[in-house]
Amino acid sequence: MPTPSMEDYIEQIYILIEDKGYARVSDIAENLQVHPSSVTKMVQKLDRDQYLNYEKYRGLILTPKGKKVGKRLVYRHELLEQFLAIIGVDPDIIYEDVEGIEHHLSWDSIDRIGDLVQYFEEESSRVDDLRSVQQKNEEQNNETD
Numbered sequence: 814m815p816t817p818s819m820e821d822y823i824e825q826i827y828i829l830i831e832d833k834g835y836a837r838v839s840d841i842a843e844n845l846q847v848h849p850s851s852v853t854k855m856v857q858k859l860d861r862d863q864y865l866n867y868e869k870y871r872g873l874i875l876t877p878k879g880k881k882v883g884k885r886l887v888y889r890h891e892l893l894e895q896f897l898a899i900i901g902v903d904p905d906i907i908y909e910d911v912e913g914i915e916h917h918l919s920w921d922s923i924d925r926i927g928d929l930v931q932y933f934e935e936e937s938s939r940v941d942d943l944r945s946v947q948q949k950n951e952e953q954n955n956e957t958d
């Protein structure tokens with residue numbers, strides 16, 4: 814797994830606070846599979862950049878700026894999971910794939926993917942049409958194997 818980015822930290826902190834009401838350094842470290850000292854370092858940087866307020870022994874809270882960014886990052890992650898599910902990606906690899914691509918897309922691309930997800934959700938026959946294309950391709954691949 815590559816080193817988690819600043820965005821991964823903000824995303825995880827946002828999720829932890831949503832779920833439990835607080836985000837501990839040890840929980841962040843576990844979720845991101847990094848050493849607690851890396852978390853402390855990043856949390857100090859995020860504090861300097863005004864995404865959160867961190868006080869040793871008292872924990873951390875997101876600033877309005879941190880909350881806004883966290884919310885957007887979680888939305889982006891969930892949207893990309895929905896997108897990959899709609900286009901038929903194996904559920905077992907969706908999470909890892911989203912982790913791999915989410916930081917590399919512009920917000921323009923994210924919004925256009927949002928349009929596409931909406932397009933499929935508004936009419937479920939559109940998903941069925943896509944599945945029949947996929948089935949045809951699979952049959953062709955089997956023939957040429």
Ligand SMILES: [Mn+2]
Binds near residue numbers: 824890911912915
């Ligand atoms: Mn993510």
